[in-house]
Amino acid sequence: MSHAAPSRVPLAKPVEAVPAGSLRQLRLRAADCRACPLWRDATRTVFGAGPARAAVMLIGEQPGDQEDRRGEPFVGPAGQLLRELLAECGLAVDDVYLTNTVKHFKFRMRGKRRLHQRANAAEQAACRPWLAAELLRLRPRWVVALGAMAAQTLFGDAFRLTRERGRWHALDEHTDALASWHPSAILRMRGEPREHALRELRRDLCAVAARVTGSPARTPSGDTP
Numbered sequence: 001m002s003h004a005a006p007s008r009v010p011l012a013k014p015v016e017a018v019p020a021g022s023l024r025q026l027r028l029r030a031a032d033c034r035a036c037p038l039w040r041d042a043t044r045t046v047f048g049a050g051p052a053r054a055a056v057m058l059i060g061e062q063p064g065d066q067e068d069r070r071g072e073p074f075v076g077p078a079g080q081l082l083r084e085l086l087a088e089c090g091l092a093v094d095d096v097y098l099t100n101t102v103k104h105f106k107f108r109m110r111g112k113r114r115l116h117q118r119a120n121a122a123e124q125a126a127c128r129p130w131l132a133a134e135l136l137r138l139r140p141r142w143v144v145a146l147g148a149m150a151a152q153t154l155f156g157d158a159f160r161l162t163r164e165r166g167r168w169h170a171l172d173e174h175t176d177a178l179a180s181w182h183p184s185a186i187l188r189m190r191g192e193p194r195e196h197a198l199r200e201l202r203r204d205l206c207a208v209a210a211r212v213t214g215s216p217a218r219t220p221s222g223d224t225p
Contacts, residue, residue, distance in 0.1 A: 010171035012156035036126035038104035048099030068105035147182030
């Protein structure tokens, strides 16, 4: 398999070898990935989805139960919330490329339920070449990292979501990126912290939409600028 030069990869964390090929070819190759043990229990690889020329790329952390069963990113409750917010901000989900830092569902069983577990550093590193390849093939103009795992993959381990959320960073000469809350984290919150994080994620997505359209950022009903 041929590889792209690691120096071109717009990720803060190291990637030794980047798979080459179109997004379709990468998706097919990732389906047979055995670089870490996560494939053994997962139903399937959950690769990114969306237009090959999408200007906006949203990077989550890892698939959940419904994503694993369907083989598509952001189709569970967190994905539904994300899609609602995108619509509020005037971004069509069909125009956005959705993916995750890790491509397999990691879980532990509790009775008959599969409970999400965070991928460890080695598992994240094993999946990083696929994310790097998606970035290089897609070359999006704007990237949103959803959650700490995605943010630190893009910006480094020193990045703190609570301190730097919503700030634009240049990944390279072509791509700007920001980080925000992951919808699944918001769904786990309660009360005012949840409402506050929801407003911040909505505001960040609307800031992206404003850059795409070249118009002022929307302020959805019930939100404050």
